[in-house]
Amino acid sequence: MTHGSRKTPIIRMYHVYKLYDSKSALSDISLEIEENEFLFVTGASGAGKTTLLKLLYFGESATNGQVIIDGVNLLRIPKHQIPFLRRKFGIIFQDYKLIPSKTVFENLALVLEAAGHKRKFVEKKVKSVLRIVGLEEKQGALPPSLSGGEQQRIAIARAVIGDPKIILADEPTGNLDSGSAEIIFDLLNRFHKDGSTIILATHDPELIHSINGRKIVLDKGQLISDHKIKEA
Numbered sequence: 613m614t615h616g617s618r619k620t621p622i623i624r625m626y627h628v629y630k631l632y633d634s635k636s637a638l639s640d641i642s643l644e645i646e647e648n649e650f651l652f653v654t655g656a657s658g659a660g661k662t663t664l665l666k667l668l669y670f671g672e673s674a675t676n677g678q679v680i681i682d683g684v685n686l687l688r689i690p691k692h693q694i695p696f697l698r699r700k701f702g703i704i705f706q707d708y709k710l711i712p713s714k715t716v717f718e719n720l721a722l723v724l725e726a727a728g729h730k731r732k733f734v735e736k737k738v739k740s741v742l743r744i745v746g747l748e749e750k751q752g753a754l755p756p757s758l759s760g761g762e763q764q765r766i767a768i769a770r771a772v773i774g775d776p777k778i779i780l781a782d783e784p785t786g787n788l789d790s791g792s793a794e795i796i797f798d799l800l801n802r803f804h805k806d807g808s809t810i811i812l813a814t815h816d817p818e819l820i821h822s823i824n825g826r827k828i829v830l831d832k833g834q835l836i837s838d839h840k841i842k843e844a
């Protein structure tokens with residue numbers, strides 16, 4: 613393999629297979645993702661998008677093949693290192709997955725406390741990410757009192773609070789109206805501009821056209837297309 617001046621891709625998958633019981637969810641996926649790409653993972657429901665994301669953040673492990681994240685081969689990583697590897701990722705789900713009984717502040721602070729940060733730093737950082745998503749005044753609120761769009765903005769704040777290199781978003785606007793979806797996209801674009809690598813899974817072709825990025829298509833677990841998105 614020749615590298616020249618090109619950096620090693622932050623994510624590399626080689627001949628990756630995933631079976632659930634004996635049923636194939638992903639089949640022979642080879643894919644390299646460069647740092648600071650905005651990658652759309654598309655395909656019909658059941659095509660394997662969520663499974664692909666799970667293999668990256670250790671939600672599932674591959675049945676076969678290699679997954680290499682930022683130089684670390686997931687096959688060879690000892691179990692105790694998994695939490696450290698997970699911190700490279702900020703993850704956003706369609707259903708937000710906030711803890712309903714904890715305040716916005718507590719939902720965000722948890723991430724940093726788990727990583728061992730001090731109270732002072734935690735308070736400052738929570739404030740600053742809430743400012744970025746425009747919801748500073750909601751830090752004492754419980755998630756169920758917020759709109760879907762607001763909950764997703766809090767989930768984005770939680771995803772980025774640990775300064776992850778990679779943001780994974782699985783159908784992040786699937787439950788939102790178009791106005792809220794646009795705010796979510798503006799935020800993701802902002803993090804992309806600031807240097808994050810973004811991987812967004814969606815089955816909605818409407819979401820894809822406006823962004824200068826790259827799109828792959830999965831079909832029944834196979835990668836059938838991979839190309840740059842032309843600027844709108």
Ligand SMILES: Nc1ncnc2c1ncn2[C@@H]1O[C@H](COP(=O)(O)OP(=O)(O)O)[C@@H](O)[C@H]1O
Binds near residue numbers: 662664
């Ligand atoms: N935990 C699981 N157990 C068994 N089968 C699963 C599981 N998760 C996903 N699958 C199957 O794997 C295939 C891909 O699913 P998924 O990755 O969720 O697709 P997508 O996100 O594109 O809708 C589907 O056939 C689905 O039914």
Ligand SMILES: [Mg+2]
Binds near residue numbers: 662782
């Ligand atoms: Mg899915």
